[in-house]
Amino acid sequence: MRKTETEGYENTCAIGKVELREALELLQSYKEAKRRTDERIWDEMQWWQKRHDIKAAASVSGVRPVSAWLFNSVCNKHADMCDNIPVAKALPREMGDEMAADMLSKILPVICERCGFEKTYSDNAWYKLRHGMSAWGVFWNSRLENGLGDIDICRMDVMDIFWDVSVADIQDSRGLFIISADTAEGVRSAYPHFKGEYRDGERGDRVEVIDWYYKRRMPDGRSLLHYAKICGDELLYSSENDPMFADRGWYEHGMYPVVLDVLFPDVSGSTGYGFLAVGRNPQGYIDELDGNILEYANTVSRARYWAKRSLGINERDFLNPDKRIIEVEGDIDDEKLRQIKVEPIDSTLTSIRTMKIDELKETTGNRDVSQGSTSGGVTAASAIVALQESGNKGSRDVIMGTYRAYVSVITLVIELIREFYDGERCFRICGDGSKANPYQYLNYTNRDLKTVTVGVGADGEALYYRPVFDIEVKAERRDPLTQSARNQLILQLYEAGMFDPENSAAASVALECMDFDGIDAARAMVRTGVQV
Numbered sequence: 001m002r003k004t005e006t007e008g009y010e011n012t013c014a015i016g017k018v019e020l021r022e023a024l025e026l027l028q029s030y031k032e033a034k035r036r037t038d039e040r041i042w043d044e045m046q047w048w049q050k051r052h053d054i055k056a057a058a059s060v061s062g063v064r065p066v067s068a069w070l071f072n073s074v075c076n077k078h079a080d081m082c083d084n085i086p087v088a089k090a091l092p093r094e095m096g097d098e099m100a101a102d103m104l105s106k107i108l109p110v111i112c113e114r115c116g117f118e119k120t121y122s123d124n125a126w127y128k129l130r131h132g133m134s135a136w137g138v139f140w141n142s143r144l145e146n147g148l149g150d151i152d153i154c155r156m157d158v159m160d161i162f163w164d165v166s167v168a169d170i171q172d173s174r175g176l177f178i179i180s181a182d183t184a185e186g187v188r189s190a191y192p193h194f195k196g197e198y199r200d201g202e203r204g205d206r207v208e209v210i211d212w213y214y215k216r217r218m219p220d221g222r223s224l225l226h227y228a229k230i231c232g233d234e235l236l237y238s239s240e241n242d243p244m245f246a247d248r249g250w251y252e253h254g255m256y257p258v259v260l261d262v263l264f265p266d267v268s269g270s271t272g273y274g275f276l277a278v279g280r281n282p283q284g285y286i287d288e289l290d291g292n293i294l295e296y297a298n299t300v301s302r303a304r305y306w307a308k309r310s311l312g313i314n315e316r317d318f319l320n321p322d323k324r325i326i327e328v329e330g331d332i333d334d335e336k337l338r339q340i341k342v343e344p345i346d347s348t349l350t351s352i353r354t355m356k357i358d359e360l361k362e363t364t365g366n367r368d369v370s371q372g373s374t375s376g377g378v379t380a381a382s383a384i385v386a387l388q389e390s391g392n393k394g395s396r397d398v399i400m401g402t403y404r405a406y407v408s409v410i411t412l413v414i415e416l417i418r419e420f421y422d423g424e425r426c427f428r429i430c431g432d433g434s435k436a437n438p439y440q441y442l443n444y445t446n447r448d449l450k451t452v453t454v455g456v457g458a459d460g461e462a463l464y465y466r467p468v469f470d471i472e473v474k475a476e477r478r479d480p481l482t483q484s485a486r487n488q489l490i491l492q493l494y495e496a497g498m499f500d501p502e503n504s505a506a507a508s509v510a511l512e513c514m515d516f517d518g519i520d521a522a523r524a525m526v527r528t529g530v531q532v
Contacts, residue, residue, distance in 0.1 A: 014246065015228055015238040023212055023230070027177045030162040037271045038159050041131045044276045048130060065290040069357055070283040073366035074129050074275055080395040081125040084475035085118060086403055088410040091470040100448035101469055104414060107444055110427045111413060115153040123155045128263050128402070132274030133158055136259040136405065137178075138412035140251070140420055148423070151416050153409065161258060165269040176256045178211040191229075191236045207231055213256050216240070216249075224249035225256070253415035261405035263398060275364050282360040289353040293345065300342050308336045365394030399475070407471045414449075414469060421446040490522075499525065 015023075051066050090104035124134035134155070141152035160180065164173040184207050188194045210230040215223050227250035229236040239245035251257065262272035307313070312329030360366075427442045451466040493499065498507040499522075507526045 014240040015235060020230065020233070020235050023175070023214075023228070024233070026175055027162060027210065027212075030164065030175075030177065034162060034165050034271070037165065040273070040277070041159055044131055044274075044280075047280065048276065065287055065294055067283070067286055067290055069286060069360050070275070070279045070364070073279060073360070073364035074126075076366050077129050077275070077364075077395055077398060078122070078125050080392065081129075081399055081402065082122055084399050085121055086406045086473045087476050088112075088406070089472040089474065090414065091472050093468050093470060097448075097467045097469070100467055103442070103444060103448070104417070104469065106429045106442060107417075107427045108410060108413065110429060111151055111417075112153065115151065117153055120153060120155045124261065125402070127155075127158070128261055128274065129398070130274050130276050131158070132263045132272040132277060134261045135161055136261065136409050138257050138259065138409055138416070140416050149420060151413055151420075153413070156258065158260075163256075163270070165271050168268075168270055170258060170260050170270055171256055173256070174214070176213040176258060178213075178258070180209050180211070181206040182209050183207065187231050187236070191231075194231060194234060194236060209236075213250070215254070223254050225251050225254045251415070252419045253412065255412065255415070257412060259405050259408045259412070261402050263401065279360055279364050282356055282363065286353065286356045286360065289349065289356065293349060293353065296345050300345070303339060305337055305339050311336050313337070365392075403473045406473055410471050410473075418446050418449040493522075 052071075088105075088108050090101040090108065092098050092101040120136075124136065128134040135158050137152075137154045137156045139152045139154070140149060142149040144150040144152060156178070160178060162177040162179070163170050163175070167173055170176065184194075187207060187209060208231070212228040212230060213225060214228075215225055217223055224247075226238070226240045226245070228238040228240070239250040260270055262270065263274050264278070265272045311332075313332070314327065317323045317326045422445065424443050424445050427444060428439050429442050430439065449467055451464050453462050454465045455463045457463050497503050498510065500507075504526050508523070511523050511526060
Protein backbone atom coordinates (compact mmCIF):
# COMPACT_ATOMS: atom_id res chain seq x y z
CA MET A 1 0.00 0.00 0.00
CA ARG A 2 1.14 3.52 -0.77
CA LYS A 3 0.31 6.67 1.11
CA THR A 4 -1.51 8.09 -1.90
CA GLU A 5 -4.20 5.44 -1.53
CA THR A 6 -5.66 7.17 1.49
CA GLU A 7 -5.10 10.72 0.26
CA GLY A 8 -7.65 12.65 -1.73
CA TYR A 9 -7.39 12.59 -5.50
CA GLU A 10 -9.22 14.13 -8.38
CA ASN A 11 -11.72 11.61 -9.76
CA THR A 12 -11.52 11.81 -13.52
CA CYS A 13 -13.95 8.87 -13.76
CA ALA A 14 -11.66 6.67 -15.84
CA ILE A 15 -13.00 3.96 -13.54
CA GLY A 16 -16.66 4.63 -12.84
CA LYS A 17 -19.71 2.55 -11.98
CA VAL A 18 -19.80 0.84 -15.35
CA GLU A 19 -16.13 -0.18 -15.21
CA LEU A 20 -16.55 -1.25 -11.60
CA ARG A 21 -19.49 -3.50 -12.49
CA GLU A 22 -17.51 -5.02 -15.37
CA ALA A 23 -14.58 -5.68 -13.03
CA LEU A 24 -16.80 -7.50 -10.54
CA GLU A 25 -18.31 -9.56 -13.36
CA LEU A 26 -14.81 -10.45 -14.53
CA LEU A 27 -13.90 -11.47 -10.96
CA GLN A 28 -16.96 -13.69 -10.79
CA SER A 29 -16.02 -15.42 -14.04
CA TYR A 30 -12.49 -16.02 -12.69
CA LYS A 31 -13.96 -17.51 -9.52
CA GLU A 32 -16.11 -19.91 -11.52
CA ALA A 33 -13.18 -21.00 -13.69
CA LYS A 34 -10.97 -21.56 -10.62
CA ARG A 35 -13.67 -23.15 -8.46
CA ARG A 36 -12.56 -26.75 -8.98
CA THR A 37 -8.96 -25.89 -8.12
CA ASP A 38 -9.99 -24.08 -4.93
CA GLU A 39 -12.30 -26.94 -3.93
CA ARG A 40 -9.50 -29.45 -4.43
CA ILE A 41 -7.06 -27.38 -2.35
CA TRP A 42 -9.63 -26.93 0.42
CA ASP A 43 -10.42 -30.65 0.43
CA GLU A 44 -6.70 -31.48 0.63
CA MET A 45 -6.27 -29.05 3.52
CA GLN A 46 -9.08 -30.72 5.46
CA TRP A 47 -7.76 -34.21 4.68
CA TRP A 48 -4.20 -33.28 5.73
CA GLN A 49 -5.39 -31.61 8.94
CA LYS A 50 -7.63 -34.50 10.00
CA ARG A 51 -4.91 -37.07 9.41
CA HIS A 52 -2.68 -35.38 11.96
CA ASP A 53 -5.43 -34.60 14.46
CA ILE A 54 -5.33 -37.34 17.12
CA LYS A 55 -8.95 -36.89 18.13
CA ALA A 56 -10.18 -36.87 14.54
CA ALA A 57 -8.17 -39.99 13.69
CA ALA A 58 -9.61 -41.98 16.61
CA SER A 59 -12.40 -44.43 15.87
CA VAL A 60 -14.89 -45.89 18.33
CA SER A 61 -15.90 -48.79 16.08
CA GLY A 62 -12.43 -50.30 15.76
CA VAL A 63 -8.83 -49.87 14.69
CA ARG A 64 -8.21 -47.01 12.30
CA PRO A 65 -4.45 -46.56 11.81
CA VAL A 66 -2.98 -43.49 10.15
CA SER A 67 0.49 -44.15 8.72
CA ALA A 68 2.87 -41.39 7.68
CA TRP A 69 4.37 -42.61 4.40
CA LEU A 70 2.99 -39.68 2.40
CA PHE A 71 3.84 -37.29 5.23
CA ASN A 72 7.42 -38.54 5.14
CA SER A 73 7.58 -38.02 1.38
CA VAL A 74 6.42 -34.41 1.67
CA CYS A 75 8.80 -33.76 4.59
CA ASN A 76 11.74 -35.21 2.66
CA LYS A 77 11.00 -33.06 -0.39
CA HIS A 78 10.66 -30.00 1.86
CA ALA A 79 14.03 -30.78 3.43
CA ASP A 80 15.58 -31.01 -0.04
CA MET A 81 14.14 -27.62 -0.96
CA CYS A 82 15.39 -26.02 2.26
CA ASP A 83 18.83 -27.52 1.66
CA ASN A 84 18.88 -25.60 -1.63
CA ILE A 85 17.63 -22.12 -0.71
CA PRO A 86 18.33 -19.92 -3.76
CA VAL A 87 20.72 -17.00 -3.82
CA ALA A 88 20.53 -14.50 -6.68
CA LYS A 89 23.33 -12.77 -8.54
CA ALA A 90 22.78 -9.99 -11.08
CA LEU A 91 24.73 -10.30 -14.34
CA PRO A 92 25.20 -7.31 -16.66
CA ARG A 93 24.27 -7.50 -20.31
CA GLU A 94 26.74 -4.73 -21.20
CA MET A 95 30.22 -3.99 -19.93
CA GLY A 96 29.26 -0.57 -18.61
CA ASP A 97 26.77 -2.09 -16.16
CA GLU A 98 29.25 -4.32 -14.35
CA MET A 99 29.49 -2.04 -11.30
CA ALA A 100 25.71 -1.70 -11.02
CA ALA A 101 25.33 -5.50 -11.29
CA ASP A 102 27.95 -6.02 -8.59
CA MET A 103 26.15 -3.61 -6.25
CA LEU A 104 22.83 -5.34 -6.88
CA SER A 105 24.36 -8.74 -6.18
CA LYS A 106 25.53 -7.46 -2.80
CA ILE A 107 22.26 -5.89 -1.64
CA LEU A 108 19.76 -8.44 -3.00
CA PRO A 109 20.53 -11.03 -0.25
CA VAL A 110 20.16 -8.30 2.38
CA ILE A 111 16.77 -7.22 1.01
CA CYS A 112 15.60 -10.85 1.03
CA GLU A 113 16.83 -11.27 4.59
CA ARG A 114 14.96 -8.16 5.73
CA CYS A 115 11.78 -9.56 4.17
CA GLY A 116 12.12 -12.83 6.08
CA PHE A 117 12.69 -14.65 2.80
CA GLU A 118 13.83 -17.90 4.39
CA LYS A 119 10.56 -18.40 6.29
CA THR A 120 8.50 -17.32 3.28
CA TYR A 121 10.43 -19.78 1.14
CA SER A 122 9.78 -22.58 3.64
CA ASP A 123 6.06 -21.79 3.92
CA ASN A 124 5.66 -21.64 0.16
CA ALA A 125 7.56 -24.92 -0.18
CA TRP A 126 5.04 -26.65 2.12
CA TYR A 127 2.12 -25.21 0.15
CA LYS A 128 3.61 -26.10 -3.20
CA LEU A 129 4.44 -29.68 -2.27
CA ARG A 130 1.05 -30.37 -0.74
CA HIS A 131 -1.25 -28.53 -3.14
CA GLY A 132 0.79 -28.17 -6.32
CA MET A 133 1.31 -24.43 -6.48
CA SER A 134 2.35 -21.47 -4.37
CA ALA A 135 2.25 -17.71 -4.86
CA TRP A 136 4.78 -14.98 -4.15
CA GLY A 137 3.79 -11.35 -3.73
CA VAL A 138 6.36 -8.62 -4.43
CA PHE A 139 5.04 -5.21 -3.38
CA TRP A 140 6.25 -1.79 -2.35
CA ASN A 141 5.16 -1.28 1.26
CA SER A 142 5.21 2.36 2.26
CA ARG A 143 4.78 1.47 5.94
CA LEU A 144 8.15 -0.27 6.25
CA GLU A 145 11.34 1.39 7.49
CA ASN A 146 9.40 3.91 9.62
CA GLY A 147 7.49 5.27 6.67
CA LEU A 148 10.43 5.41 4.27
CA GLY A 149 9.06 2.35 2.50
CA ASP A 150 10.73 -0.82 1.32
CA ILE A 151 10.23 -3.93 -0.75
CA ASP A 152 7.97 -6.59 0.74
CA ILE A 153 8.27 -10.21 -0.42
CA CYS A 154 5.42 -12.19 1.06
CA ARG A 155 3.64 -15.52 0.82
CA MET A 156 0.14 -15.41 -0.61
CA ASP A 157 -2.70 -17.92 -0.36
CA VAL A 158 -3.54 -19.22 -3.82
CA MET A 159 -7.20 -19.44 -2.82
CA ASP A 160 -7.28 -15.65 -2.35
CA ILE A 161 -5.95 -14.89 -5.85
CA PHE A 162 -8.05 -14.93 -9.01
CA TRP A 163 -6.87 -14.62 -12.60
CA ASP A 164 -7.56 -16.12 -16.00
CA VAL A 165 -6.53 -19.74 -15.31
CA SER A 166 -6.68 -20.59 -19.02
CA VAL A 167 -3.45 -18.66 -19.74
CA ALA A 168 -0.07 -20.27 -19.20
CA ASP A 169 1.48 -17.07 -17.82
CA ILE A 170 -0.32 -15.00 -15.21
CA GLN A 171 1.08 -11.87 -16.85
CA ASP A 172 -1.15 -12.59 -19.85
CA SER A 173 -4.31 -12.46 -17.76
CA ARG A 174 -6.73 -9.64 -18.45
CA GLY A 175 -6.85 -8.83 -14.74
CA LEU A 176 -5.64 -10.00 -11.35
CA PHE A 177 -7.72 -9.92 -8.16
CA ILE A 178 -6.47 -10.39 -4.61
CA ILE A 179 -9.15 -10.80 -1.95
CA SER A 180 -8.66 -10.10 1.75
CA ALA A 181 -10.91 -9.53 4.75
CA ASP A 182 -11.18 -6.50 7.01
CA THR A 183 -13.70 -4.91 9.34
CA ALA A 184 -15.98 -2.16 8.08
CA GLU A 185 -14.47 0.12 10.70
CA GLY A 186 -10.96 -0.67 9.50
CA VAL A 187 -11.89 0.11 5.89
CA ARG A 188 -13.59 3.33 6.92
CA SER A 189 -10.57 4.46 8.97
CA ALA A 190 -8.29 3.99 5.94
CA TYR A 191 -10.82 5.35 3.44
CA PRO A 192 -13.05 7.95 5.14
CA HIS A 193 -15.24 8.27 2.05
CA PHE A 194 -16.36 4.63 2.42
CA LYS A 195 -20.10 4.82 3.11
CA GLY A 196 -21.33 1.26 2.71
CA GLU A 197 -22.27 -1.19 5.40
CA TYR A 198 -21.35 -4.21 3.30
CA ARG A 199 -21.21 -7.49 5.20
CA ASP A 200 -20.05 -10.88 4.06
CA GLY A 201 -22.42 -13.33 5.69
CA GLU A 202 -19.83 -16.10 5.93
CA ARG A 203 -17.34 -13.88 7.75
CA GLY A 204 -19.61 -12.23 10.32
CA ASP A 205 -18.53 -8.64 10.84
CA ARG A 206 -15.77 -8.96 8.25
CA VAL A 207 -16.02 -7.34 4.84
CA GLU A 208 -14.44 -8.50 1.60
CA VAL A 209 -11.79 -6.13 0.21
CA ILE A 210 -10.62 -6.61 -3.38
CA ASP A 211 -7.30 -5.45 -4.82
CA TRP A 212 -7.74 -5.27 -8.58
CA TYR A 213 -4.71 -5.07 -10.89
CA TYR A 214 -5.22 -4.61 -14.61
CA LYS A 215 -3.28 -3.44 -17.67
CA ARG A 216 -4.05 -0.64 -20.08
CA ARG A 217 -2.58 -0.27 -23.57
CA MET A 218 -1.63 3.35 -24.22
CA PRO A 219 -1.73 5.07 -27.65
CA ASP A 220 2.08 5.20 -27.73
CA GLY A 221 2.28 1.41 -27.35
CA ARG A 222 3.12 1.30 -23.65
CA SER A 223 1.36 -1.13 -21.33
CA LEU A 224 0.53 0.40 -17.95
CA LEU A 225 -0.34 -1.52 -14.81
CA HIS A 226 -3.14 0.07 -12.82
CA TYR A 227 -4.55 -0.70 -9.40
CA ALA A 228 -7.93 -0.29 -7.76
CA LYS A 229 -9.31 -1.19 -4.34
CA ILE A 230 -12.94 -2.26 -4.06
CA CYS A 231 -15.18 -3.05 -1.10
CA GLY A 232 -18.61 -4.42 -1.88
CA ASP A 233 -19.89 -2.32 -4.76
CA GLU A 234 -17.84 0.77 -3.82
CA LEU A 235 -14.62 1.97 -5.40
CA LEU A 236 -12.22 2.96 -2.63
CA TYR A 237 -9.28 3.95 -4.81
CA SER A 238 -8.21 3.88 -8.45
CA SER A 239 -4.76 4.72 -9.73
CA GLU A 240 -6.25 5.42 -13.15
CA ASN A 241 -8.43 8.10 -11.53
CA ASP A 242 -5.41 9.55 -9.72
CA PRO A 243 -3.54 12.20 -11.76
CA MET A 244 -0.29 11.12 -10.09
CA PHE A 245 -0.51 7.64 -11.63
CA ALA A 246 -2.90 7.99 -14.56
CA ASP A 247 -0.15 8.35 -17.19
CA ARG A 248 2.56 6.16 -15.63
CA GLY A 249 0.72 3.33 -13.90
CA TRP A 250 0.83 1.96 -10.39
CA TYR A 251 4.22 0.29 -10.87
CA GLU A 252 6.59 1.44 -13.58
CA HIS A 253 7.59 -2.13 -14.44
CA GLY A 254 4.04 -2.78 -15.68
CA MET A 255 3.86 -6.38 -14.37
CA TYR A 256 1.46 -8.04 -11.97
CA PRO A 257 3.15 -8.20 -8.54
CA VAL A 258 2.38 -11.91 -8.11
CA VAL A 259 4.55 -14.86 -9.16
CA LEU A 260 3.15 -18.39 -9.32
CA ASP A 261 5.28 -21.46 -8.66
CA VAL A 262 3.59 -24.57 -10.07
CA LEU A 263 4.66 -28.13 -9.23
CA PHE A 264 2.81 -30.48 -11.60
CA PRO A 265 1.07 -28.24 -14.16
CA ASP A 266 -2.39 -29.01 -15.44
CA VAL A 267 -2.85 -29.82 -19.11
CA SER A 268 -3.89 -26.24 -19.81
CA GLY A 269 -3.58 -23.05 -17.84
CA SER A 270 -1.39 -21.88 -15.01
CA THR A 271 -2.61 -24.09 -12.14
CA GLY A 272 -1.24 -27.39 -10.92
CA TYR A 273 -1.51 -30.20 -8.42
CA GLY A 274 0.85 -31.59 -5.79
CA PHE A 275 1.89 -34.72 -3.93
CA LEU A 276 -1.37 -35.00 -2.00
CA ALA A 277 -3.27 -35.38 -5.25
CA VAL A 278 -0.79 -38.02 -6.43
CA GLY A 279 -0.28 -40.00 -3.22
CA ARG A 280 -3.57 -39.59 -1.38
CA ASN A 281 -5.24 -42.72 -2.79
CA PRO A 282 -2.21 -45.05 -2.34
CA GLN A 283 -1.87 -43.75 1.22
CA GLY A 284 -5.53 -44.56 1.83
CA TYR A 285 -5.06 -48.12 0.55
CA ILE A 286 -2.05 -48.57 2.85
CA ASP A 287 -4.04 -47.38 5.85
CA GLU A 288 -6.91 -49.71 4.98
CA LEU A 289 -4.55 -52.68 4.75
CA ASP A 290 -2.89 -51.63 8.00
CA GLY A 291 -6.31 -51.61 9.65
CA ASN A 292 -7.12 -55.09 8.38
CA ILE A 293 -3.74 -56.47 9.49
CA LEU A 294 -3.94 -54.88 12.91
CA GLU A 295 -7.50 -56.08 13.40
CA TYR A 296 -6.43 -59.60 12.48
CA ALA A 297 -3.37 -59.37 14.75
CA ASN A 298 -5.59 -58.15 17.56
CA THR A 299 -7.81 -61.18 17.10
CA VAL A 300 -4.87 -63.61 17.00
CA SER A 301 -3.17 -62.11 20.06
CA ARG A 302 -6.27 -62.64 22.23
CA ALA A 303 -6.98 -66.21 23.28
CA ARG A 304 -10.68 -67.05 22.93
CA TYR A 305 -12.50 -70.26 23.90
CA TRP A 306 -15.53 -72.34 23.12
CA ALA A 307 -17.24 -73.20 26.41
CA LYS A 308 -20.37 -75.20 27.22
CA ARG A 309 -22.95 -73.53 29.38
CA SER A 310 -22.66 -76.36 31.93
CA LEU A 311 -18.90 -75.84 32.26
CA GLY A 312 -19.11 -75.03 35.97
CA ILE A 313 -16.30 -72.42 35.99
CA ASN A 314 -16.19 -68.89 37.33
CA GLU A 315 -15.75 -66.77 34.22
CA ARG A 316 -14.40 -63.80 36.14
CA ASP A 317 -11.70 -65.91 37.78
CA PHE A 318 -10.87 -67.56 34.45
CA LEU A 319 -10.31 -64.20 32.71
CA ASN A 320 -8.27 -62.76 35.58
CA PRO A 321 -4.57 -63.41 34.82
CA ASP A 322 -3.65 -62.69 38.45
CA LYS A 323 -5.86 -65.49 39.75
CA ARG A 324 -3.49 -68.38 40.52
CA ILE A 325 -6.12 -70.98 41.42
CA ILE A 326 -9.45 -71.31 39.63
CA GLU A 327 -12.10 -73.50 41.21
CA VAL A 328 -14.33 -75.59 38.92
CA GLU A 329 -17.28 -77.96 39.32
CA GLY A 330 -16.82 -81.28 37.62
CA ASP A 331 -14.24 -82.32 35.03
CA ILE A 332 -12.67 -80.03 32.39
CA ASP A 333 -11.90 -81.52 29.00
CA ASP A 334 -11.71 -80.45 25.35
CA GLU A 335 -15.40 -81.14 24.93
CA LYS A 336 -16.35 -78.56 27.54
CA LEU A 337 -13.59 -75.92 27.03
CA ARG A 338 -11.68 -75.62 23.76
CA GLN A 339 -9.52 -72.72 22.50
CA ILE A 340 -10.61 -71.09 19.25
CA LYS A 341 -7.85 -71.61 16.71
CA VAL A 342 -7.18 -68.77 14.21
CA GLU A 343 -5.18 -69.42 11.06
CA PRO A 344 -1.97 -67.38 10.69
CA ILE A 345 -2.28 -64.30 8.54
CA ASP A 346 -1.77 -64.92 4.86
CA SER A 347 1.56 -63.58 3.66
CA THR A 348 -0.15 -62.32 0.51
CA LEU A 349 -1.82 -59.58 2.53
CA THR A 350 1.46 -58.28 3.95
CA SER A 351 3.09 -58.55 0.51
CA ILE A 352 0.36 -56.41 -1.03
CA ARG A 353 0.85 -53.84 1.74
CA THR A 354 4.60 -53.77 1.05
CA MET A 355 3.91 -53.35 -2.66
CA LYS A 356 1.57 -50.39 -2.00
CA ILE A 357 4.21 -48.76 0.21
CA ASP A 358 6.84 -49.23 -2.50
CA GLU A 359 4.38 -47.83 -5.03
CA LEU A 360 3.89 -44.70 -2.92
CA LYS A 361 7.64 -44.30 -2.50
CA GLU A 362 8.26 -44.63 -6.22
CA THR A 363 5.35 -42.38 -7.17
CA THR A 364 6.46 -39.58 -4.85
CA GLY A 365 10.20 -40.10 -5.49
CA ASN A 366 10.96 -40.83 -1.84
CA ARG A 367 13.27 -43.82 -2.13
CA ASP A 368 15.24 -45.01 0.88
CA VAL A 369 18.55 -43.80 -0.54
CA SER A 370 17.26 -40.23 -0.68
CA GLN A 371 17.00 -40.32 3.11
CA GLY A 372 20.50 -41.67 3.62
CA SER A 373 19.62 -45.39 3.89
CA THR A 374 22.01 -47.57 1.89
CA SER A 375 22.80 -51.24 1.46
CA GLY A 376 25.80 -53.27 0.38
CA GLY A 377 28.19 -51.75 2.92
CA VAL A 378 28.24 -48.25 1.43
CA THR A 379 29.61 -45.96 4.16
CA ALA A 380 31.77 -43.31 2.43
CA ALA A 381 30.22 -39.85 2.42
CA SER A 382 31.09 -39.32 -1.24
CA ALA A 383 29.43 -42.60 -2.23
CA ILE A 384 26.30 -41.82 -0.20
CA VAL A 385 26.06 -38.37 -1.79
CA ALA A 386 26.47 -39.92 -5.25
CA LEU A 387 23.61 -42.33 -4.55
CA GLN A 388 21.45 -39.55 -3.16
CA GLU A 389 22.08 -37.31 -6.15
CA SER A 390 21.23 -40.10 -8.58
CA GLY A 391 17.99 -40.76 -6.70
CA ASN A 392 16.98 -37.12 -6.31
CA LYS A 393 15.95 -36.35 -9.87
CA GLY A 394 12.42 -35.53 -8.75
CA SER A 395 13.63 -33.20 -6.00
CA ARG A 396 15.95 -31.39 -8.40
CA ASP A 397 13.07 -30.90 -10.82
CA VAL A 398 10.89 -29.44 -8.04
CA ILE A 399 13.71 -27.15 -6.96
CA MET A 400 14.44 -25.95 -10.51
CA GLY A 401 10.78 -24.99 -10.91
CA THR A 402 11.04 -22.88 -7.76
CA TYR A 403 14.26 -21.33 -9.07
CA ARG A 404 12.48 -20.23 -12.23
CA ALA A 405 9.81 -18.56 -10.09
CA TYR A 406 12.56 -17.03 -7.95
CA VAL A 407 14.09 -15.39 -11.02
CA SER A 408 10.75 -13.65 -11.63
CA VAL A 409 10.61 -12.59 -7.98
CA ILE A 410 14.10 -11.07 -8.11
CA THR A 411 13.26 -9.36 -11.41
CA LEU A 412 10.34 -7.61 -9.70
CA VAL A 413 12.60 -6.71 -6.77
CA ILE A 414 15.15 -5.10 -9.10
CA GLU A 415 12.40 -3.12 -10.83
CA LEU A 416 11.14 -1.83 -7.48
CA ILE A 417 14.70 -0.85 -6.57
CA ARG A 418 14.91 1.01 -9.88
CA GLU A 419 11.67 2.87 -9.15
CA PHE A 420 11.81 3.60 -5.42
CA TYR A 421 15.41 3.54 -4.13
CA ASP A 422 16.04 7.21 -4.98
CA GLY A 423 17.34 8.10 -1.53
CA GLU A 424 20.56 6.69 -0.15
CA ARG A 425 20.13 3.52 1.92
CA CYS A 426 22.64 1.66 4.05
CA PHE A 427 23.18 -2.10 3.81
CA ARG A 428 25.34 -4.35 5.97
CA ILE A 429 27.00 -6.91 3.72
CA CYS A 430 29.55 -9.65 4.31
CA GLY A 431 33.17 -8.55 4.59
CA ASP A 432 36.30 -10.50 3.72
CA GLY A 433 35.49 -13.25 6.20
CA SER A 434 38.16 -12.32 8.72
CA LYS A 435 37.47 -11.64 12.39
CA ALA A 436 38.70 -8.08 11.98
CA ASN A 437 36.34 -7.36 9.10
CA PRO A 438 33.28 -9.67 9.26
CA TYR A 439 30.97 -7.01 7.81
CA GLN A 440 31.03 -4.01 5.52
CA TYR A 441 28.55 -1.17 5.23
CA LEU A 442 27.39 -0.13 1.79
CA ASN A 443 25.50 3.05 0.89
CA TYR A 444 23.33 2.53 -2.16
CA THR A 445 21.02 4.48 -4.48
CA ASN A 446 19.40 3.49 -7.76
CA ARG A 447 21.07 6.18 -9.87
CA ASP A 448 22.92 3.57 -11.95
CA LEU A 449 19.61 1.85 -12.79
CA LYS A 450 17.71 4.85 -14.08
CA THR A 451 16.88 5.35 -17.74
CA VAL A 452 19.21 7.95 -19.29
CA THR A 453 19.25 9.84 -22.58
CA VAL A 454 22.13 8.71 -24.78
CA GLY A 455 21.56 10.76 -27.92
CA VAL A 456 19.18 11.74 -30.67
CA GLY A 457 17.94 9.45 -33.42
CA ALA A 458 17.78 10.14 -37.14
CA ASP A 459 14.16 11.21 -36.77
CA GLY A 460 15.07 13.73 -34.10
CA GLU A 461 13.63 11.72 -31.22
CA ALA A 462 15.69 11.16 -28.09
CA LEU A 463 17.38 7.78 -27.61
CA TYR A 464 17.26 6.21 -24.16
CA TYR A 465 19.28 3.55 -22.40
CA ARG A 466 17.96 1.44 -19.54
CA PRO A 467 20.27 -1.04 -17.77
CA VAL A 468 18.98 -4.61 -17.94
CA PHE A 469 20.35 -7.55 -15.96
CA ASP A 470 20.20 -11.30 -16.16
CA ILE A 471 19.61 -13.27 -12.97
CA GLU A 472 21.87 -16.17 -12.01
CA VAL A 473 20.55 -18.44 -9.27
CA LYS A 474 22.73 -20.68 -7.15
CA ALA A 475 21.84 -23.00 -4.29
CA GLU A 476 22.96 -22.19 -0.79
CA ARG A 477 23.70 -25.83 0.02
CA ARG A 478 23.37 -26.72 3.70
CA ASP A 479 23.65 -30.48 3.46
CA PRO A 480 26.66 -31.55 5.61
CA LEU A 481 27.14 -34.73 3.58
CA THR A 482 27.41 -32.72 0.37
CA GLN A 483 29.89 -30.31 1.94
CA SER A 484 31.91 -33.23 3.29
CA ALA A 485 31.98 -34.90 -0.13
CA ARG A 486 33.22 -31.70 -1.78
CA ASN A 487 35.88 -31.29 0.86
CA GLN A 488 37.03 -34.83 0.14
CA LEU A 489 37.18 -33.97 -3.54
CA ILE A 490 39.54 -31.05 -2.83
CA LEU A 491 41.73 -33.32 -0.68
CA GLN A 492 41.87 -35.91 -3.46
CA LEU A 493 42.89 -33.25 -5.97
CA TYR A 494 45.57 -32.04 -3.56
CA GLU A 495 46.90 -35.56 -2.96
CA ALA A 496 47.03 -36.09 -6.73
CA GLY A 497 49.37 -33.10 -7.00
CA MET A 498 46.96 -30.98 -9.00
CA PHE A 499 47.82 -27.87 -6.97
CA ASP A 500 51.55 -28.31 -7.33
CA PRO A 501 52.96 -25.32 -9.30
CA GLU A 502 54.88 -27.72 -11.51
CA ASN A 503 51.60 -29.31 -12.65
CA SER A 504 49.78 -26.05 -13.31
CA ALA A 505 49.38 -26.65 -17.05
CA ALA A 506 47.79 -30.09 -16.66
CA ALA A 507 45.77 -28.92 -13.65
CA SER A 508 44.35 -25.99 -15.62
CA VAL A 509 43.12 -28.33 -18.35
CA ALA A 510 41.54 -30.67 -15.80
CA LEU A 511 39.84 -27.89 -13.84
CA GLU A 512 38.37 -26.41 -17.00
CA CYS A 513 36.50 -29.69 -17.50
CA MET A 514 35.24 -29.88 -13.91
CA ASP A 515 32.45 -28.12 -12.05
CA PHE A 516 32.08 -27.85 -8.26
CA ASP A 517 31.65 -25.14 -5.65
CA GLY A 518 34.83 -23.11 -5.24
CA ILE A 519 36.22 -24.11 -8.61
CA ASP A 520 36.83 -20.47 -9.60
CA ALA A 521 39.13 -19.99 -6.60
CA ALA A 522 40.94 -23.25 -7.42
CA ARG A 523 41.45 -22.16 -11.03
CA ALA A 524 42.80 -18.79 -9.89
CA MET A 525 45.27 -20.48 -7.53
CA VAL A 526 46.50 -22.79 -10.26
CA ARG A 527 46.90 -19.89 -12.72
CA THR A 528 48.90 -17.82 -10.22
CA GLY A 529 50.96 -20.77 -9.06
CA VAL A 530 49.75 -20.58 -5.47
CA GLN A 531 49.95 -23.92 -3.68
CA VAL A 532 46.96 -24.89 -1.52
